[in-house]
Amino acid sequence: MSLFKAVTLFCSITLAGCSAFSSSEQPKGRIDQSALATYTKLGMQYLQAGDTASAKESLQQAALADPGYAPALNGLAMVFQAEREPELADQYFQRATQADPNSAMIFNNYGAFLFSQQRFEEACKALARSTEDPFYTQRAQAFENLGRCYRLIDRDSAAEHVFNRSVTLSPLRVTAHIELADLYLDKGQASLAAQHYAIFQQQLDAQETQHFAKSLWVGVRLARHSGNPSKAASYALLLKNLYPNSEEYNKFKDTGL
Known part of the structure; x- marks a missing residue:
């Protein structure tokens, strides 16, 4: 058929x-x-x-x-x-x-495409447009995407703002919480980082998510900060075994932690 x-x-x-679509059946000019x-x-x-x-x-x-x-x-x-x-x-x-x-969905799709092409400045602009519609059902995801984009063009303050917007709209957004924890560690605010990591840990314990490279890297640093070298070593081993080619594992090796 x-x-x-x-x-x-x-x-x-x-x-x-x-x-x-048949012109014989539709009045001219009508779709x-x-x-x-x-x-x-x-x-x-x-x-x-x-x-x-x-x-x-x-x-x-x-x-x-x-x-x-x-x-x-x-x-x-x-x-x-x-x-x-x-x-x-x-x-x-x-x-x-x-x-x-005015389509937030189309701008989100376009932003994701530009992101995949590593056209990050353009991607951030498109993703920012996708967050403007307060009725967009995927707005929390759009804020999260925008935050990841901002980080890649070294706009960490803007990234922090939109990641917080993401978790305000959807309190259990895993990636946004880990990104915030990573940002706060970079700023020397380990207590704030630990709060966001704890939310991720709760979802991990409930088997609603799983570790990824950045969550393990954040875990290594938080464990070191809290004086738990065995836990840091456990996270580091998982990072090495699961994500040996990741940027996070390269950072781990570079820091010598």
Whole structure:
């Protein structure tokens, strides 16, 4: 069955009044928004399943019908990102943000893409836009992403602020707590660092999260600070065994702790 027939069948079953894009059926200049949404949803489902060819076909149907339909443009950008076509991904992300300059979700996706390309200054700007919408359901994640970005361009004060915004909105954000602990250790504020690490430890004990390179590196430093060399050694061994190529393990070796 062709994609066109599949979508038409899907529409007839699930969406009353949904139709394919046919100029003979639609009044001139009028676009069926439900069909746009259906093509886009189907395209994103294909993308999640790893079928980028079908995803492109479906999303392109929506984009051709309405070249300014931001969700489809965002979807195509994500498809090209998955296919490792960064120039095309960038083009479609830019078109999507221009089509809907108020979409926190699109700016978050674009920021994540720029981050993956190590275009950190641009990534921070896009991620900052994604935090502006107070109704964005992933706003805590967006603040966390922005904080990680700020750290990479040496804006630690700004990073501290947005990490705190993240844990205010979502008190159990693991990465934000570890990043804050790391920042406070760098500032010589070990007691504050320990408070954030304790929240991470509670989730670890409840088996709701697991260690990663930075959590182990922070653990090494806190254990040393509290005078617990055996615990520091345990964290260091895990860091060496699990993340031997990490930046954190390189820092551990460089410090000679």
